[in-house]
Amino acid sequence: MEHRIDQIKKQLHAQSYKLTPQREATVRVLLEREEDHLSAEDIYLLVKEKAPEIGLATVYRTLELLSELKIVDKINFGDGVSRYDLRKEGAEHFHHHLVCIECGSVEEIENDLLGDVEKIVERDWGFQVKDHRLTFHGICRKCHDGATTLKK
Structure with missing residues (x-):
């Protein structure tokens, strides 16, 4: 620390x-x-x-x-x-997040998933990207597995 x-x-x-x-x-x-x-x-x-x-x-x-x-x-x-x-x-960029709409948990994705997207944006739109943020909203593995177990 x-x-x-x-x-x-x-x-x-x-x-x-x-x-x-x-x-x-x-x-x-x-x-x-x-x-x-x-x-x-x-x-x-x-x-x-x-x-x-x-x-x-x-x-x-x-x-x-x-x-x-x-x-x-x-x-x-x-x-x-x-x-x-x-x-x-x-880190050059902000990391990405997975947000569960069931339990509210938040997981981090450390990998930069948007490197190629940035290049396309810069090339096709002439927009110089300084940073980006990506958040996926869905159902986490724990909630999904729990819902599947309850259905059985």
């Missing part, structure tokens, strides 16, 4: 920002709960356990800054709630 904190500190410094204690507390929560796709309110409640003096507005400002600097990706799975996801170390 400390290596990742140092890397984020360098990314902030490169853009003339500091890793303040408030920002570090927020980043640590994101690192500790990396698989959870937390909302700003979720992050705030977890940060508050570590640093009670930090307010919700500070967490929001921190998340917006980290999002602008592409350290964090702000995502919405169609339920109206913004969630925050740390960009993987060295």
Whole structure:
């Protein structure tokens, strides 16, 4: 975790920002709960356990800054709630998600599935792609298998 904190500190410094204690507390929560796709309110409640003096507005400002600097990706799975996801170390693009419409689980796909699509978009439309997001909505294996078992 400390290596990742140092890397984020360098990314902030490169853009003339500091890793303040408030920002570090927020980043640590994101690192500790990396698989959870937390909302700003979720992050705030977890940060508050570590640093009670930090307010919700500070967490929001921190998340917006980290999002602008592409350290964090702000995502919405169609339920109206913004969630925050740390960009993987060295990742050029945002990773993809599988969202189950039955249980709400979210799985990540680390592979970049859209490299060829980007090339076509750039070639045929002259559009320079800087990033992309792909979210599949469907039924996860666990819910699908459970439904199949119930039918038998």
